[in-house]
Amino acid sequence: MLPFARVTIIGIGLIGSSIARAVRASMPGARLTGYDADADVRETATRIQLFDDVTDTPGASVIDADLVIFCVPVGAMGDAAAAIAEDLPADAIVSDVGSCKADVVRALTEALPGATIIPAHPVAGTENSGPESGFASLFHGRWCIVTPPEGAPDFAVARVSEFWRRLGAEVETMAPDHHDRVLAITSHLPHLIAYTIVGTASDMEEVTQSEVIKFSAGGFRDFTRIAASDPTMWRDVFLANREAVLDMLQRFSEDLSALQRAIRWGKGDELFDLFTRTRAVRRSIIDQGQDDPAPDFGRTHE
Ligand SMILES: NC(=O)c1ccc[n+]([C@@H]2O[C@H](COP(=O)([O-])OP(=O)(O)OC[C@H]3O[C@@H](n4cnc5c(N)ncnc54)[C@H](O)[C@@H]3O)[C@@H](O)[C@H]2O)c1
Numbered sequence: 001m002l003p004f005a006r007v008t009i010i011g012i013g014l015i016g017s018s019i020a021r022a023v024r025a026s027m028p029g030a031r032l033t034g035y036d037a038d039a040d041v042r043e044t045a046t047r048i049q050l051f052d053d054v055t056d057t058p059g060a061s062v063i064d065a066d067l068v069i070f071c072v073p074v075g076a077m078g079d080a081a082a083a084i085a086e087d088l089p090a091d092a093i094v095s096d097v098g099s100c101k102a103d104v105v106r107a108l109t110e111a112l113p114g115a116t117i118i119p120a121h122p123v124a125g126t127e128n129s130g131p132e133s134g135f136a137s138l139f140h141g142r143w144c145i146v147t148p149p150e151g152a153p154d155f156a157v158a159r160v161s162e163f164w165r166r167l168g169a170e171v172e173t174m175a176p177d178h179h180d181r182v183l184a185i186t187s188h189l190p191h192l193i194a195y196t197i198v199g200t201a202s203d204m205e206e207v208t209q210s211e212v213i214k215f216s217a218g219g220f221r222d223f224t225r226i227a228a229s230d231p232t233m234w235r236d237v238f239l240a241n242r243e244a245v246l247d248m249l250q251r252f253s254e255d256l257s258a259l260q261r262a263i264r265w266g267k268g269d270e271l272f273d274l275f276t277r278t279r280a281v282r283r284s285i286i287d288q289g290q291d292d293p294a295p296d297f298g299r300t301h302e
């Protein structure tokens with residue numbers, strides 16, 4: 001049996017369109033409806049036939065839905081939810097895919113009082129945006145973290161978890177605040193560092209912009225992929241997960257200062273010990289079969 005028979009996706013970008021493609025592939029009996037605030041995106045989604053229906057208003061997209069998933073930037077969750085409040089069926093389950101959770105749970109609960117809200121975060125993505133950048137296999141073998149608010153009904157958590165398993169993800173449940181601290185170090189800070197390195201390189205006076213591009217080595221190139229990620233999405237993530245990110249940044253700055261001192265005073269042993277530990281982390285990720293295929297995402301799929 002399908003976990004949901006009528007799925008509505010609000011926000012048809014990389015993640016919304018990937019969910020639509022993955023639902024088509026793994027739950028072909030489900031009816032799919034989409035809505036996006038941008039008329040050009042709605043037109044593209046219609047042209048490439050991602051949905052059974054793309055509606056012109058948010059309310060019309062949810063009228064008979066049994067699952068509504070918000071796939072908009074985290075700063076837009078509250079407004080997007082308020083726009084469907086009057087039309088949301090009483091028994092529908094509401095979810096989202098936002099990259100941080102505590103702030104999103106607050107925004108959705110405020111906009112949809114009384115609704116069953118089961119937030120989730122697929123930890124899978126690319127630096128690309130928009131309806132044409134999605135692909136059905138994006139969630140295969142990746143984690144989806146479900147973050148039910150206190151008191152959320154077990155049956156609803158089970159159905160949302162089953163939905164994500166059908167899309168190929170492995171599901172883990174976590175409290176929203178804890179999710180935000182974990183992702184601050186594993187996803188948000190790495191993006192901040194990438195934005196900084198690429199920003200610093202592009203501001204150099206003694207090394208020209210064309211030299212940076214021409215001689216960019218593997219390490220720098222990897223950072224440029226991450227630093228090409230969507231500006232709206234990431235602005236919103238840093239503002240919404242401010243406290244956890246600032247905490248991790250403080251810790252990171254202290255560790256960076258220690259490294260700076262080790263280099264200044266020629267403490268090769270300290271550098272060697274750290275690099276040995278970090279190499280072991282990379283090896284454990286690979287041993288767990290979680291090496292990230294992301295550099296090819298969006299280019300080799302569909
Ligand atoms: N990109 C990733 O790698 C990734 C991974 C996991 C989760 N996420 C989360 O998924 C969400 C969507 O990210 P994305 O990468 O798909 O972004 P995207 O920019 O590709 O798509 C977002 C879409 O939302 C639409 N939108 C904005 N405000 C709206 C509103 N009020 N009502 C309806 N539509 C609206 C935009 O027009 C756009 O088409 C974000 O919350 C992000 O944090 C992203």
Ligand SMILES: O=C(O)C(=O)C[C@]1(C(=O)O)C=C[C@@H](O)C=C1
Pocket residue numbers: 098099122123124125126127186187188226229294
């Ligand atoms: O591989 C990438 O491009 C990503 O940045 C994906 C990534 C991440 O791993 O940090 C980014 C944000 C999300 O919320 C989930 C996944």
